[in-house]
Amino acid sequence: MSKKKGLDFASLIDEEMHVRLVTASAYRRLRFRRLAEIREGDKNFTQRFMGNKMGLKDGQAWIARFEAGGQDVKLSTLECYVSALGCQLEWGIVDSGGNSVPGFTSAELEKRDITFEGLGAEAQKTGL
Helix, strand or coil: CCCCCCCCHHHHCCHHHHHHHHHHHHHHHHHHHHHHHHHHHHCCCCHHHHHHHCCCCCHHHHHHHHHHCCCCCCHHHHHHHHHHCCCCCCCCEECCCCCEECCCCHHHHHCCCCCCCCCCHHHHHHCC
């Protein structure tokens, strides 16, 4: 009986890339822990309250899994969670030297002459 050969992801990337991916994964989990700290401490919201605020059917269980940080969530889901906290998500890109790559913060984007053509009807309605 022959075994199917699966894709060996580790063989496709070099050691430096592997270290960056593992580090990014660890930072992602730390960020989700920090979100839980904000929810619990700064906002004093329960997981059930957050789930209801986000319109989730099984909110408490979903929020618990989300905050554990093991999932790969969509950006829109993260934005919804942060919005339910009463906050706004800011994101940016940092190059390999640790320098911020300009042009990604809301403040920087607001300075640009942005047109909404091609972004879809929903983005045009909301102004995003």
